[in-house]
Amino acid sequence: MEKPSETILESANSWIETQQKVALATVIKTWGSSPCQIGSKMIINEKGDFLGSVSGGCVETNVINECLELMKNNISFKKIHFTIQDENAWSVGLACGGELTIFIEQIN
Amino acid sequence: MKTEVLKEIIKKKLSREDFAVLTNLSTSKSQIFDSKKLLSKEFENYENEINNYYNLKKNGVIDGTEIFILNYISPIEVIIIGAVHIAQYLIDLLKNFNFAVTIIDPRKYFTTEQRFKNIKIINEWPNKALEKIETSSNFALITLTHDPKIDDPALNYALKNKFFYIGALGSKKTHENRCKRLKEAGFNEKEIKSIHGPIGIKFGGKSTPEIALSIVAQLVSETNKLLLNSKK
Structure with a gap:
């Protein structure tokens, strides 16, 4: 359930208004235990500043890098899947044993 | 997501009404949806499924589709x-x-x-x-x-x-x-x-x-x- 009190989109808007490129990452699927619910969001700008969260710190670094690539290469969106077997997820430590899919997209 | 949709979501949140945001994961196009709003071309083929998820306030990728729905409930x-x-x-x-x-x-x-x-x-x-x-x-x-x-x-x-x-x-x-x-x-x-x-x-x-x-x-x-x- 998305809570309107969350202000991540408002922050995205204020970044955009200061002429920054912004990517939005959203949790769209989870399996097993996952600390963030479907709909959890994170925003990233070109400098790598970020707000919000898509996991309990397990995959954030990876998602930030993917978003930076997305903006650099001007790709509009991408789906990223993390599992416990996933080498990337292991290296950043998906300790909860869950799986999740994150949709990243540019806001423009 | 288009900046216009982002601004529309922010505005809609202030209305204190229930609504949902739909995203087509194969195009990244999104729109606001509520009981009064019509579906755009991107989503019209999935009207029943969308209504079903919306009425149950269910979030996620709708089974068998590339449509992601996220409900915003009024506070x-x-x-x-x-x-x-x-x-x-x-x-x-x-x-x-x-x-x-x-x-x-x-x-x-x-x-x-x-x-x-x-x-x-x-x-x-x-x-x-x-x-x-x-x-x-x-x-x-x-x-x-x-x-x-x-x-x-x-x-x-x-x-x-x-x-x-x-x-x-x-x-x-x-x-x-x-x-x-x-x-x-x-x-x-x-x-x-x-x-x-x-x-x-x-x-x-x-x-x-x-x-x-x-x-x-x-x-x-x-x-x-x-x-x-x-x-x-």
Whole structure:
């Protein structure tokens, strides 16, 4: 359930208004235990500043890098899947044993 | 996502209405959806599935499609009687949850804007103030003055209008006397028992922020029960 009190989109808007490129990452699927619910969001700008969260710190670094690539290469969106077997997820430590899919997209 | 859609979502959130945001994961096109809104080309083939998820307030990728739906639910309304010190801590804690807060207190010297920034304050007696609000059973009431002439009219109103959560601050003795008055006012035992009094869960704290935390814990617990039941 998305809570309107969350202000991540408002922050995205204020970044955009200061002429920054912004990517939005959203949790769209989870399996097993996952600390963030479907709909959890994170925003990233070109400098790598970020707000919000898509996991309990397990995959954030990876998602930030993917978003930076997305903006650099001007790709509009991408789906990223993390599992416990996933080498990337292991290296950043998906300790909860869950799986999740994150949709990243540019806001423009 | 287009910047226009982002701005539209931000605007819609302020309307305090339920709505959903649809995203086509194979194109990244998105739109706002509510019961009145028509589906754009991107989504019109999945009308039944979308309505199904929307009505159940279900979030996620709709089975067998590339459509992602995220529901935004209107905030639960919380009315606080008494712009006292605890209210300031309460507001700080409530900010982290999906609540819309209104404070009612007829005492002008309590309700200064300096103490309550960006909070809706009604500077009137509760019975007059509550008349002006369109309430429903999705409302919660927290009374903090422990002064019968301010708290009681609000408690009467909340019981009659079946607020899902009613909590009243005050000692056991204060609450006993309160229950007696409510009985005299014609409320039955079940109604009176539905009031959480003394308010809050017990964890042994006596300081102002601890009392505020115990109230928020109880309110969130009752709110989760309400949301769970509304999904069934």
